[in-house]
Amino acid sequence: MSQPKGPFRLVTVNTAPERAKRLIGRVVEDVKDKYTIIHAGNADSIDQxxxxxxxxxxxxLFTASMWTPEQAKEIIAIAKEIVPDLKTFSLPQGLQVEKGPDAVVEYIKENLPTLLD
Structure with a gap:
């Protein structure tokens, strides 16, 4: 069995930190045979x-689905000034509201290989 890739240190940008932690916790658990992901922090506003x-x-860095595409771009620009080779991923605006947490978890898992491999 091959070793999982990583560890990847993940920061989320989500106005609901507890929800971010829960959702990322599910993703981390589901993909732990492939990737080691550490949820290293959450910014609950663009200012943070x-x-x-x-x-x-x-x-x-993941931006949550409450941000508009413009806000997500701004967040990523700020983060990349500090970590230029940061891998970033933005959830489509409204995904959590329209489809719920399971859809968010699935969407992240579907997109992780493109992001991390």
């Missing part, structure tokens, strides 16, 4: 992105 990224030193 810089400090959170500086502190957590992530190599992966």
């Amino acid at each position: 992105v810089k400090a959170t990224v500086e502190e957590a030193k992530p190599n992966v």
Whole structure:
């Protein structure tokens, strides 16, 4: 059996930190045979992105589905000033609201190989 890839240090940008932690916890558990992901922190506002990224030193950043595409771009720009080769992933706006947490978990899992491999 091959070793999981990683560890990847993940920062989420989500106005609901508890929900972010829960959802990412599910993803981490589901993919642990392939990837080792450590949820290193969450910024719950755009203003917190810089400090959170500086502190957590992530190599992966997810923006949650409450952000507009413009906000997600801004978040990623801020984060990449600190970690230029950061891998980033933005959930489509409204996914959580329209389809619920299971859809978010599935969407992340479907897209992880493209992001991390």
